[in-house]
Amino acid sequence: MSNEKRQQVVALGRLGWSLRRIQEATGVRRETASSYLKAAGIPVRSPRTRRPPKPASGSTTDSAPRPKPASESTTDLPEASALERPGRAPAASSCEPYRELIELGLSRGRNAMAIWQDLVDDHGFPAGYASVRRYVAKLRGMQTPDERAVIETEPGEEAQVDYGDGPMVRHPDTGKYRRTRLFVLTLGYSRKAIRLLVFRSSSQTWAELHERAFGRLGGAPRVVVLDNLKEGVLKPDVYDATLNPLYRDVLAHYNVVAIPCRVRDPDRKGKVERSVGHAKNTPLKGLRFESLEEAQAYLDRWEERWADTRIHGTTKRQVAAMFAEEIPHLQSLPVEPFRYYEYGTRTVHLDGHVEVAGAYYHAPPGWIGRRMHVQWDESRVRLLDQQGTLQREYKRQRRGGRRALPGDEPKHTPPRIATLLAHAARAGDNIGALCEAIWRNDGEAGVRRVQGVMSLVKKHGAATLDDASAAVLELGAANYHSLRRYLERRPAAPVSLKQVDPLIRALSHYRDFITDKTQPGEPT
Numbered sequence: 001m002s003n004e005k006r007q008q009v010v011a012l013g014r015l016g017w018s019l020r021r022i023q024e025a026t027g028v029r030r031e032t033a034s035s036y037l038k039a040a041g042i043p044v045r046s047p048r049t050r051r052p053p054k055p056a057s058g059s060t061t062d063s064a065p066r067p068k069p070a071s072e073s074t075t076d077l078p079e080a081s082a083l084e085r086p087g088r089a090p091a092a093s094s095c096e097p098y099r100e101l102i103e104l105g106l107s108r109g110r111n112a113m114a115i116w117q118d119l120v121d122d123h124g125f126p127a128g129y130a131s132v133r134r135y136v137a138k139l140r141g142m143q144t145p146d147e148r149a150v151i152e153t154e155p156g157e158e159a160q161v162d163y164g165d166g167p168m169v170r171h172p173d174t175g176k177y178r179r180t181r182l183f184v185l186t187l188g189y190s191r192k193a194i195r196l197l198v199f200r201s202s203s204q205t206w207a208e209l210h211e212r213a214f215g216r217l218g219g220a221p222r223v224v225v226l227d228n229l230k231e232g233v234l235k236p237d238v239y240d241a242t243l244n245p246l247y248r249d250v251l252a253h254y255n256v257v258a259i260p261c262r263v264r265d266p267d268r269k270g271k272v273e274r275s276v277g278h279a280k281n282t283p284l285k286g287l288r289f290e291s292l293e294e295a296q297a298y299l300d301r302w303e304e305r306w307a308d309t310r311i312h313g314t315t316k317r318q319v320a321a322m323f324a325e326e327i328p329h330l331q332s333l334p335v336e337p338f339r340y341y342e343y344g345t346r347t348v349h350l351d352g353h354v355e356v357a358g359a360y361y362h363a364p365p366g367w368i369g370r371r372m373h374v375q376w377d378e379s380r381v382r383l384l385d386q387q388g389t390l391q392r393e394y395k396r397q398r399r400g401g402r403r404a405l406p407g408d409e410p411k412h413t414p415p416r417i418a419t420l421l422a423h424a425a426r427a428g429d430n431i432g433a434l435c436e437a438i439w440r441n442d443g444e445a446g447v448r449r450v451q452g453v454m455s456l457v458k459k460h461g462a463a464t465l466d467d468a469s470a471a472v473l474e475l476g477a478a479n480y481h482s483l484r485r486y487l488e489r490r491p492a493a494p495v496s497l498k499q500v501d502p503l504i505r506a507l508s509h510y511r512d513f514i515t516d517k518t519q520p521g522e523p524t
Contacts, residue, residue, distance in 0.1 A: 001028070001032070001036075001318070005026065005028065006036055008026055009022060009026060009028055009033050009036050009037070010036060010037065010040050010042065012025065012026070013033070013036075013037040013040070013042040013044075014042055019033055019034055019044065029128070031130070032311070035311075035316050039316060093131060093134070093135050094125075094126065094127040094131050095127070095131055095132055095135040096135075098119055098123065098125065101115075101118075101119065101123070102115055102119075102132070102135065102136065102139070103139065105118065105286075106136065106139060106140060108285060108286030109281065109285050109286060110281065110282070110285045110286060111136075111281050111282060111285075112129070112132050112133045112136040112137075113129065113282050114281065114282040114283065114285065115132055115136065116128075116129045116132040116133075117282070117283075117302075117306055119132065149267065149270075150314055151188065151268075151270070151271075153188035153189050154189065154329070155189045155190070155325060155326040155328075155329040156187075156189070156219070156221055156222065156326055156328075156329030156330045156331070157188065157189065157221060157222055157223060157329075158187070158188035158189075158221055158222070158223045158224075158225060159185055159186065159187050159188060159221040159223070159224050159225070160185070160186050160188060160224070160225045160226070160269040160271050160272035161183070161184065161185045161186075161210070161213075161224055161225070161226050161269075161272060162183075162184055162226070162227055162269060162272045162273065162276055163181055163182065163183060163184075163201065163227075163229065163276075164181075164182040164184060164276035164277075164279070164280055165179060165180075165181070165182060165280060166179065166180030166181055166182035166197045166284065166295070167179075167180060167197075167284045167287050167288060167289060167295055168180075168287075168288045168289070169197070169199075169288070169289045169290075169291065169292050169294075169295050170288075170289070170290050170291065171199065172291070177288060178199065180197045180198065180199055180292065180295065181197070181198050181199070181200070181201055182195060182196075182197060182276065182279060182280070182284075183195070183196045183197075183198065183206075183209045183213075184196075184272055184275045184276050184279065185209075185210070185213040185217075185272070186271045186272040186275040187217070187221065187323070187326060188221075188271060189322065189325075189326050190319060190322035190323040190325070190326045191271060191275070191312050191314075191315065191319050191322070192217070192308070192319055192320075192322070192323040192326070193272075193275040193278075193279075193303070193307065194212075194213040194216050194217065195275075195279050195299055195303060196209055196212060196213065196296070197292055197295050197296050197299065198292075199292065201231055202231065203231050203244050203246050203247060204246060204340055205231075206229075206231035206232060206244075206247060207231075207246055207247050207250040207338070207340070208340075210224070210247075210250060210251070210254075211250065211254075211337060211338065214254060214333060215333070217327075217330060218327060218330065218333075219327065219330025219331055219332060219333060220254040220255065220256050220330060220331045220333060221256065221330060221331070222255075222256065222257065222331065223256070223257050223258075223259055224251065224256055224257070224258050224259070225259050225260075225261060225268060225269045225272075226258060226259075226260055226261070226269070227260070227261055227266075227269065228241070228260050228261065228263060230244075231244060231247065232244055232247050232258065232260070233260045236260065236263050238262060241260045243258055243260075245343055245373070245375075245388070246340070246341070246343060249338070250338045253334060253338040254331070254333065254334065254338075255331055256331075278307070279299070282302075282306075283298070283299060283302040283306075284299070307319065308320040308323070339377060340377065341375045341376060341377040341380075341382075342375070342376055342377070343373065343374065343375045343376075344373075344374050345371050345372065345373055345374065346371065346372055346374050347369070347370070347371050347372075348363045348367040348368050348369060348370055348371075348372060349368070350368060350369075352365070352367070352368060352404075352408070353402065353404075354372060354374060354383065356374055356376050356381050357376065357396075357399070358399035358400060359381075359396070359397035359398065359399055359400065359401045359402070359403070360397075360401070360402045360403070361381055361383065361392065361394050361397070361402075361403050361404070362392070362402075362403065362404030362405065362408045363383055363391070363392065363408075364383075364391050364392060364408065365408065372384065372385065372391070373385070373386070373388065376396065377396075378396065379395065379396050380393060380394070380395065380396060381393070381394045381395075381396055381397075381403075392405065392408075402443070404443070417439065417447060420435075420447070420450055420451065420454070421435055421436060421439065421450070423454060424436075424450065424453065424454060427454070427457050427462045427465070427466070428462050428463075428465065428466030428469065429466070430466045430467070430469035430470040430473060431453065431457065431462070431465055431466050431469050433469070433473060434453065434469040434472060434473060434478055434483065435450045435453055435454075437473070437478035438450055438453070438478065438479060438480060441478070441479070442479075449479070449480035450480075452480050452484075453465075453469075453480060453483065456483070456484070456487065460487060464487075465483075465487075468483060468486050468487050469483065471486060472486055
């Protein structure tokens, strides 16, 4: 209702007008006018009781009383007076022609509000919601609601979130109807609700639904009250519940604090509980949809047409009007959305690394045998301690790759590596220098390559391998693959420069190597 219309109702109430007279003059229903008058502290004028009609005057010209005709018997007087009484409601309800439709809706579990909305949308029902409510009450009997406490909050302070059962929707993969999940976020001040449908839930889905809800609201509240479901709370506790790390970080990105309810205490989030029940029993009860997009569009249309324009039963005000007051008090959204990641726990191996998606990342010194929290996405891997403090962050490596910071390598060569390098040095000076270079460049991954060099000693002999190692070191390609390639293409006896040239070309991809080639006809 507009502010001018509300002021007009209040002004007429101060003049002592009756509710029926205010309705005739302004078009505002008596129930609505009564609520605004009571809110303004104006006493509502009770309807006057009609006195019984006075008997006919006894002053006649005849000396004797005239007998009353049979058609004017006393049994017909009440009916005649009732017919002459102005403004009386008709005896038959305006819902009677729609009795079958109303009974069909009740058989599907739909409430009076949903039935009235369907009658208005599909059949042009002329009467108001009160007519359907009274008619439904006669069909199924009155239900006395339980008493509930009302929690008052400031604008933009609190929102409540919960899951409920959504409608049956045909799944795109199986082609069968499947029960969806209904996510509802309700603001504590205005009772504005955001309702979203999904097929399945996970930790990331639960967090993404919050982001979508914040985006639809145009801002974020300061506090979110939630149930102890696993997507949000890993370990319920009265004083210090353990939140899901992904959910906690998403809320921290939007500067929102999560407050889980006590176990078995749904009244703490009664506003969202009522919003879930409102959607389940009014727009979605007994309906099926062919796609999730169709179901969401139907729910959004109902939200805009009916849920936002209703007068809330507790606040006695329109939800959309109160939400317009609450929007300036919501927190501004961040510029970038949250970057989602996967998470888990890993044990630090004896080599000081943890394994993530087939790659290895070095942990800080002193963590061997202990468990660390790990977060990773498409580009980064983060290692955290038990308190969630970041210890190391690396770029994502391919499967089998290794990553470590310069200060994390062991200060001394491990004994088994030192023994292996000593054997290589005894086999030959150039062999030892090559193995030392491989270990220095490749680290832990180079141990097997050093062992491969030692196996070549047994195959080709120490003298041959020492000469090959010297050639590889001279070319600047100090690695196991270049050594093997050199040995495969080495000449068996002294040869000309033209015969050595293919060998030089074979090794040229290891470094920029340029040599003078002989011209045709030039003596060797």
